[in-house]
Amino acid sequence: MRRIILVLALLIFSVSLANASYMDLFKDGRITKAELTNAVLNYMLHKSNLSFEDVCDASYVYLYWHGKPKTIVDSANDTITIYRPVKRIVALSVDSAEALAILGAKGEVVGVSKYVKEEKRHFPVLSKLPSVGSCFSPNVEAIVELHPDIVITYVKWPDKSELEDKIKLVDPSIKVVRLDFYKASTLREEMEKLGYLLDKEENATKYVKWFDKWLNFVKSRIPEEKVKVYTCGKPLKAFGEGTGLYDLTVMAGGDNVLKGKKGYFDVDPEQVVLWAPQVIVSWCYAKGYSPEAKEIMKERFLQIVEFPGWEDVPAVKNGRVYVISSDIGSSPALPVGLVTVAKWLYPEKFKDVDPKGIMQEYVSEFLHLKFNVSEGCFAYPQ
Amino acid sequence: MKLAPLLLILLLVPVHALNVNVPSNVGVNEKFNITVKLNGSSVVGLALELPNGLEFVNSSVPYKISDNTVALAIVNGSYAICTLKALKCGRYELKIRWSDFLSGKNGTLVRWIYVSPKPSLTPTETVTPTATPTRYMPTPTPTTPVTPTKKTPGFEFMVAILAMLIALRRW
Numbered sequence: 001m002r003r004i005i006l007v008l009a010l011l012i013f014s015v016s017l018a019n020a021s022y023m024d025l026f027k028d029g030r031i032t033k034a035e036l037t038n039a040v041l042n043y044m045l046h047k048s049n050l051s052f053e054d055v056c057d058a059s060y061v062y063l064y065w066h067g068k069p070k071t072i073v074d075s076a077n078d079t080i081t082i083y084r085p086v087k088r089i090v091a092l093s094v095d096s097a098e099a100l101a102i103l104g105a106k107g108e109v110v111g112v113s114k115y116v117k118e119e120k121r122h123f124p125v126l127s128k129l130p131s132v133g134s135c136f137s138p139n140v141e142a143i144v145e146l147h148p149d150i151v152i153t154y155v156k157w158p159d160k161s162e163l164e165d166k167i168k169l170v171d172p173s174i175k176v177v178r179l180d181f182y183k184a185s186t187l188r189e190e191m192e193k194l195g196y197l198l199d200k201e202e203n204a205t206k207y208v209k210w211f212d213k214w215l216n217f218v219k220s221r222i223p224e225e226k227v228k229v230y231t232c233g234k235p236l237k238a239f240g241e242g243t244g245l246y247d248l249t250v251m252a253g254g255d256n257v258l259k260g261k262k263g264y265f266d267v268d269p270e271q272v273v274l275w276a277p278q279v280i281v282s283w284c285y286a287k288g289y290s291p292e293a294k295e296i297m298k299e300r301f302l303q304i305v306e307f308p309g310w311e312d313v314p315a316v317k318n319g320r321v322y323v324i325s326s327d328i329g330s331s332p333a334l335p336v337g338l339v340t341v342a343k344w345l346y347p348e349k350f351k352d353v354d355p356k357g358i359m360q361e362y363v364s365e366f367l368h369l370k371f372n373v374s375e376g377c378f379a380y381p382q
Numbered sequence: 383m384k385l386a387p388l389l390l391i392l393l394l395v396p397v398h399a400l401n402v403n404v405p406s407n408v409g410v411n412e413k414f415n416i417t418v419k420l421n422g423s424s425v426v427g428l429a430l431e432l433p434n435g436l437e438f439v440n441s442s443v444p445y446k447i448s449d450n451t452v453a454l455a456i457v458n459g460s461y462a463i464c465t466l467k468a469l470k471c472g473r474y475e476l477k478i479r480w481s482d483f484l485s486g487k488n489g490t491l492v493r494w495i496y497v498s499p500k501p502s503l504t505p506t507e508t509v510t511p512t513a514t515p516t517r518y519m520p521t522p523t524p525t526t527p528v529t530p531t532k533k534t535p536g537f538e539f540m541v542a543i544l545a546m547l548i549a550l551r552r553w
Contacts, residue, residue: 036425037455041446044427044453044481052481052488059425059483063458 022054026083030067031058057084064199072193075155075186076178082149086198090143091116092135092153092163095181097126098332099191100152102207102366103200111146121371122289122327140166143174150175152194182330184247184338187211191332207332207366214335214358215251218342222253227345229254230277230315233284234300235307238267244330245283252342254279269309279345280304280315281322288327288378289371297323297380320344323380333362340379355379400426400480404493408468409500413439416476418454418462428454429479430464435472435497439465468497 025031025039036058042048043055050058061067061084071081090111091097097116100109106125111132120127130146133139135157143151144167153163155178164176177197179190188211195204229249231239239245240261249256257275282304286296300323310316322344328337336359343350359373399421408414420426430452432438438445438452442463446453456462474495481488 033457037444037457040425040427040455040457040481040483041444041453044429044455044479045446045448045451047448052483052486055427055481056483056486059457063425063484 021049022058023083025058026069030069031062032067033062036062036067060085070197072177072197074178074193075180075190078178080150080175080177080197082175082197084149086149088146088148088150089198090132090146090148090151091126092132092138092143092151093157093181094119095154095331096152096179097123098367099179099181099194101126101368102191102332103195103198103203105198105200108198110148111143119287119289121376122287122369124369138163140170143167144170147171148174150177150197152177152179154178155180181332182244182334184215184244184251184334187332187334210362210366211335214339218252218338221342221346221349223346223349226253226255227278228257228276229279229281229345230257230272230275231281231283232267232304233264233282235272235282235304235310236267236269238265239283240265244326245281245324248324248329248334248337248341249281249345252338252345254341254345269307273309273313276314278314278318279320279322280313281324281341281344283326283329284323284380285326286377288325289376291375293325294377294380297325297377301380325378327376328359328378332366333359336362336378356382400482402478402480402491402493404476404495406494407496407498410468410471410497412497413465413467416464416466416478418456418464420456420460420482423458423460424456424485425458425483426456427481427483428456428462428464430454431477431479432466433474433476435468435470435474436476436495437467437469439467441465468495471497471499473497 025035039048039050039055039058043050043052048055061069064085069081069083071079073079087108088110089100089105089108091100091109092113094113094115097109097112100106101123109126109129112123112126112129113134114131115134116123117127117129117131130142131139132142132146135153138153138158140163151163151167151174153176167174167176177194179194180186181190188208191204191207191211192201195201231243231245231249233239238258238261240258240263242262243264246256246258257277282300284297284300286293286300301321304310304321305316307316315321322341324337324340327333328340330337336355339350339353339358340355343353343355356373359378363369363371363373401417401419401421403417403419405414416430418426418428430438432450432452434450438447441452441454442461443459444455444457445464452464454462454464474497476493476495478491478493479488480491
């Protein structure tokens, strides 16, 4: 027993010594040429407690980061500083996995959410990686075993006590980065921040340009007279202010009847009749890339159009009830969702626009997938 | 038979974009250069294990010496010149360990140097030693232009010729 304790103590001591040595290179804020030269010479003479990987990382930081660490403020308002190039990433959310695919960082991902594993058509490469649970129930043990440099998750999920606090106890070097990648208000900035952190600025810029192009396009065509829209999940589960779907309809130029009411909440059927929305947009978590998506979305569509007492609601009466997949409504594919909703609200203004074509562009150009979007279902009726 | 050209190509390709040029023949008491050229700018460390009979004189890049090993550091550069002096006649094995810290690769090269009693036909200009010898110094700027030693066919070249001859004979 004493021997085991001694070995463990030595191990911890040597690990802390190695870490301290690497961090010592930053003691004056940056790695200088003299410091790196000294590190290289000592390593070559076997007189260094820096490992080969340490010297490689120091060289990379010196050459590509001007010797300085990289810092971002994530969407949870936490300051994240990294001192080495990020080589191992755990993506705890589907949206961060998609963002990593866009940035061309699939190769650095070592673990994914169980939901990514379920989406083989959406993530043909990443779905083969080990699962680390989900953002709602992360498996901290599995995460730590993968030795990631960073873990990316949502701002709200999981709670810090379920992730950061537990990880810190086992491996404090692992950084948790909270970036949503599903909200229109933060998506653009988040992609730039992650691109910067991973040295994938070029791919981030390409995405941001595409994002801006469609946002500005929609903005330029929104008419003065706005359409009244109701947003929901199931027919009576309203999606109010601050939810992705609400924001999407407002960005697309809709006058949402839920204005002033925050979050997700239940409504009375009579209230919907009183609001008399001209368009109803429902949110569906059907996996748009899967062959079953169309049936699931159709089912949601029928729940609304056949809802007892809603026959005279203008949206139902005039055939303007639509279902949108979360794959385009709240993900980095958001510009596709935006154009789709804008066309539903103002068909005349957007009659020359083909959302399916934009989705195909996104899938081919940004996700680098050989997937025909007609094989999936992202909006219903199509 | 078909493998012969492939073998030939493999033997002639330099080791991982790191070209080390060592003269195969030098005269006793003669100073000579070892030149290291990289394919582009990088961070590379070299460790020369000097046999008894060869002495370190100077280097164009920062260096450190420990026992019989001289470490050189190329930081954000693409070449290094190391000047040695042959002290005694004989055939010496020069082992050079290298680490490319940007590509994450490393390896060891072995070169043979014959030191003969007569001086070599092509005298080598060497890196001017500093006035005060130091164990470690910042990158010196050579005061005289440094001409790399004449390229001499090395071991790989000889094996390549041999492979070619075998291939041609079998053909």
